[in-house]
Amino acid sequence: MKRKLLALTLLALLVTGSHAQIxxxxxxxxxxxxxxxxxxxxxxxxxxxPAFKRYCYTDKSGSYVLLLGEKQDEPYAGELxxxxxQASLYKVGGDNTLTREWSIRDFANKDEAGVNxxxxxxxxxxxxxxxxxxxxxxxxxxxxxxxxxxxxxDYVGRIKIVxxxxxxxxxxxxxxxxxxxxxxxxxxxxxxALPKPVQxxxxxxxxxxxxxxxxxxxxxxxxxxxxxxxxR
Numbered sequence: 375m376k377r378k379l380l381a382l383t384l385l386a387l388l389v390t391g392s393h394a395q396i397x398x399x400x401x402x403x404x405x406x407x408x409x410x411x412x413x414x415x416x417x418x419x420x421x422x423x424p425a426f427k428r429y430c431y432t433d434k435s436g437s438y439v440l441l442l443g444e445k446q447d448e449p450y451a452g453e454l455x456x457x458x459x460q461a462s463l464y465k466v467g468g469d470n471t472l473t474r475e476w477s478i479r480d481f482a483n484k485d486e487a488g489v490n491x492x493x494x495x496x497x498x499x500x501x502x503x504x505x506x507x508x509x510x511x512x513x514x515x516x517x518x519x520x521x522x523x524x525x526x527x528d529y530v531g532r533i534k535i536v537x538x539x540x541x542x543x544x545x546x547x548x549x550x551x552x553x554x555x556x557x558x559x560x561x562x563x564x565x566x567a568l569p570k571p572v573q574x575x576x577x578x579x580x581x582x583x584x585x586x587x588x589x590x591x592x593x594x595x596x597x598x599x600x601x602x603x604x605x606r
Contacts, residue, residue, distance in 0.1 A: 402429050402430060402431050402498055403427070403428060403429055403430070404428040404429065404430040404439060405430070408430065409470045410439060410464075410466050410470045410471070410472055411425075411428045411430075411439060411441075415470070415472060416441065418471075418472070419441070419462070419464055419472040419474065420462075420474065421441050421443050421460065421462055422443065422460060422479075423443030423444060423445055423456075423458065423459070423460045424443055424444065424445070424446065425441045425442065425443050426442060426443065426444055426446070427440075427441070427442040427491070427493055428440070428441055428442075429441075429442075429496075429498060430466075431498050431507050433500065433505060433506050433507045434505035434506065435505075435506055436465050436466065437465070437466040438463055438464065438465055438466065438475070438507070439463070439464045439466060439472060440461065440462075440463050440464075440498065440509060441460075441461070441462050441463075441464070442459070442460075442461050442491050442493070442496075442511075443459065443460040443461070443462070444456040444458075444459050444460075444490060444491065445457050445458045445459070448482075448487060448488035450487060450488075450516075450518075450522060450523060450524045451522050451523050451524075452524075452526075453490070453516070453524055453526075454490065455482070455487055455488025455489060455490050455516060455524070456482070456488050456489055456490055457481060457482050457488060457489075458479060458480070458481050458482075458489075459479065459480055459481075459489055459490065459491060459513055460477065460478065460479045460480075461477070461478050461491075461511055461536075462474060462476070462477040462478075463475040463476050463477070463509065463538070475541065476538065476541060476543070478511075478536065478543065480513065480534070482515055483515070485517075486515050486516065486517060486518070486531075487516045487517060487518035487524045487525075488515075488516060488524075489513055489514065489515045489516070490513060490514065490516075491511065491512070491513045492512040492513060492514055492533075492588075495510075495512040495579075495583065495588070496509075496510060496511055496512060497509070497510040497579075498510075501571055501572045501575050502539075502569045502571045502572050503571075506540070508537060508538060508539050508572060509537070509538045510535065510536070510537045510538075510576070510579070511534075511535070511536045511537075512533065512534070512535050512536075513533070513534055513536075514531060514532070514533045514534075514589070515531050515532045515533070515534075516530075516531050517530050517531050528550070528587050528588065528589055528590045529550045529551060529552045529557075529590035530550065530551075531550060532547065532548060532549045532550065533547075533548050533550075533589050534546065534547050534548075535548075535576060535579070535580070537565075537568070537572065537576060539568055539569070539572055542564050542567075543562075543564060544561065544562065544564040544565040544567075544568050544572075544576075545561065545562045545564070545565065546559065546560070546561045546565060546576065546580070546599050547559070547560055547561070547602070548560075548580070548589065548591050548592065548599075550589060550590040550591065550592075551590075554592075554594070557590060557591065557592035557594075558592055558600075559580070559591055559592045559597070559599040559600065560599055560600050560601065560602040560603075561599035561600070561601065561602060562602055563601070565599065566601060577596070577597050577598055580597045581593075581596075581597045584597065
């Protein structure tokens with residue numbers, strides 16, 4: 375219990391130690407009456423899945439809305455999962471119109487129970503001090519136990535951490551397991567092109583999640599991901 379409390383404290387320090395003060399969900403959820411997050415505005419913005427989280431932030435380049443969408447079509451005991459998820463970032467115009475900056479979608483595999491965003495682990499902070507927010511998204515894929523239950527074991531399933539720096543997507547993909555040889559953490563080329571402070575922040579985040587019992591990352595190389603194999 376003490377180790378988990380310490381790890382959760384470290385996660386909070388990762389946020390407060392960043393240059394921007396905005397980070398934890400709740401502190402920067404969009405105001406309910408903001409005109410650019412109304413049902414009509416979101417329909418015009420083109421989000422394909424129902425939005426269940428709306429985050430707003432401002433940095434030196436302008437004001438933004440981050441929308442998280444989940445299909446929420448895979449209900450299980452204690453966890454509502456989705457076959458598909460989506461995240462989209464929009465810039466807010468002077469007339470409150472939304473212009474899409476980027477959008478990602480991901481899908482659970484056929485043998486998985488589903489996927490959902492881990493909203494408590496999402497960050498919106500300026501990590502490297504350049505005056506621009508670096509959004510970090512976390513979502514996890516779960517395995518089924520039976521038709522009604524999923525396996526919540528920290529060492530079962532997989533997880534993705536997606537960070538955006540200057541609009542470029544860096545992805546960390548981790549697969550866990552109870553044996554050392556089963557666990558693997560890889561990252562795409564954009565991760566290794568990130569500024570070192572951002573890379574270190576993501577490694578510290580994985581360690582804190584591991585210590586808090588939130589996911590069993592491979593710790594063979596100090597939680598540093600390996601470069602993913604080139605596609606043929």
